Amino acid sequence: MNDPLLGEKLRSILAAVRADLKPQLPQGNERLRCDLIEMMLARLAVEAEEPAGPPPGVAAEAAWRSAHEDRIAAILAAPAAPAGSGAELEIPADIFTGWFADKDASIAIAKVTTVPGGRSKGTILLDSADGRQLVVRRDFTAAVTGTSVADEFPVIRAVHGKGLRVPEPLWLEESPQAIGGRFIVFERLAGTSMGTLFSTDATPAFCRDFAAELAKLHQYDVDDLGLADSLLYGRADHPVRAHIESYEVRYRKGMAPVPLIDAAFAWLHDQLPHIGNERRLVHGDAGLHNSLGLGDRLTGLLDWEFTHAGDPAEDLAYCRFLVSRVMPWAEFMAAYHAAGGPAVSDARMAFFTVWRTLLLSVLTGFARHSYDSGVDRDLRIATIGCNTFPKQLRDLANDLAPMISNMEMPA
Structure with missing residues (x-):
């Protein structure tokens, strides 16, 4: 079955490889292999979007092939950036420190760690300069589940301290302006x-x-x-x-x-x-x-x-x-x-x-x-x-x- 979005799917994989994987690779064979993967994904994406192939006639084919290779080259030359919501959790420590200034001025964030694997919400670990460990649970801009951290905050607040093992909810930020989405700050639990x-x-x-x-x-x-x-x-x-x-x-x-x-x-x-x-x-x-x-x-x-x-x-x-x-x-x-x-x-x-x-x-x-x-x-x-x-x-x-x-x- 033909998939009209196959090219876009391949581009998604390419964007993730270039933005998330390649920068972590050392120079050498690993980086070379990644270059080859990029070239293959870019070519397959363009080929998927042009299933008919070149038109008949040498002159027409020459023009088509030149445009075809130009499209592939343009994909590979574009700045590496994750597609969609992939970069929403890349938030500098000073942004969080500024936000905490109105909540608890003693909190200065020294380290920010994004927890991988979140499907509907993003999770970020915050370590303060004085050793305090916090967790941020944040809405993505496009919430496929239709839920928000604002919905869960009152429930966790109600059950915390009543014997149920849940993290202590400290603050709810309902404005998406602070870090790009609404979020809850919790005390971090062990485990x-x-x-x-x-x-x-x-x-x-x-x-x-x-x-x-x-x-x-x-x-x-x-x-x-x-x-x-x-x-x-x-x-x-x-x-x-x-x-x-x-x-x-x-x-x-x-x-x-x-x-x-x-x-x-x-x-x-x-x-x-x-x-x-x-x-x-x-x-x-x-x-x-x-x-x-x-x-x-x-x-x-x-x-x-x-x-x-x-x-x-x-x-x-x-x-x-x-x-x-x-x-x-x-x-x-x-x-x-x-x-x-x-x-x-x-x-x-x-x-x-x-x-x-x-x-x-x-x-x-x-x-x-x-x-x-x-x-x-x-x-x-x-x-x-x-x-x-x-x-x-x-x-x-x-x-x-x-x-x-x-x-x-x-x-």
Whole structure:
């Protein structure tokens, strides 16, 4: 199948190689190999954009080939710069020091470190001259998830100090003018990330600690925390229905229709009357990739951008994918219930198993649309849309298939 955006995709890879990789390479064979990669990517990009090839006739072909080589040379001669949002987290230390002057003048930033791998938000580590360690979580200009750090700040502030292991939120900056996007400043917690969306180094003991933390989270009362008016769906009659409908509306407005996704939404609507009506605090992205750990101990539950009122089964179904690779799921649930976690029916787990991969399919589909439409041509967005999106559709199909019988996919 011909891909009209193949040239742009190759340009995205080329931009990332030139701006992010090549400057880190020493002179010598590594740099030479990188030059060769650049030349190949530039040529393949131009060839993808000119699939017809040269016109007939020697004079016409001569003109075409000259223009063709000029285009390649122009790409290689252009200044190296990341495409799209790739450079948004390159913020000098003095910019942060100036911002802190109005908050705490004793904070002078000596070192800024960008944490790699952020898909929907950027994470920056700040080290002050006097040894204080802080974390900045920042919105990207083009937010494919539709969420903002401003949404998660009141939730983290409400649960911090109540026994849940979350970083202390110090300041929320709602103006994007300061560093190019809204951001939260946290105290830094000890520990390292426990993996990615697809893999983890967590031990069974860590997973049991993680289960106990989720049980604690799911016992919070939304009203007692004072979050009903600021939490997403906090006042909804049926939070789960409101959540599903909200994303279905966004899906239909934000990307081309996918029959598999339409079928998944139809199945969820059919099952809604059979799962009850829960209204508890839900993290919404409670995977092991959003946890910090030291050995077998969880030190922090991070990234609360998707938090909302809803059903605890959503968080459990979300983390089951990786937890089940580490330990038997029954043992994880035993630790969850031993720590006070509420009962969760098989029907609710089945419902949110489909919801997990449907949600991830929609969000990665938004990234694909953002890239295809030119909103953000960063390599990060290209990879989510062109690599992760198809994988999520595969997982959605595998999760949905055993749930339905004789159900035709919408045309």
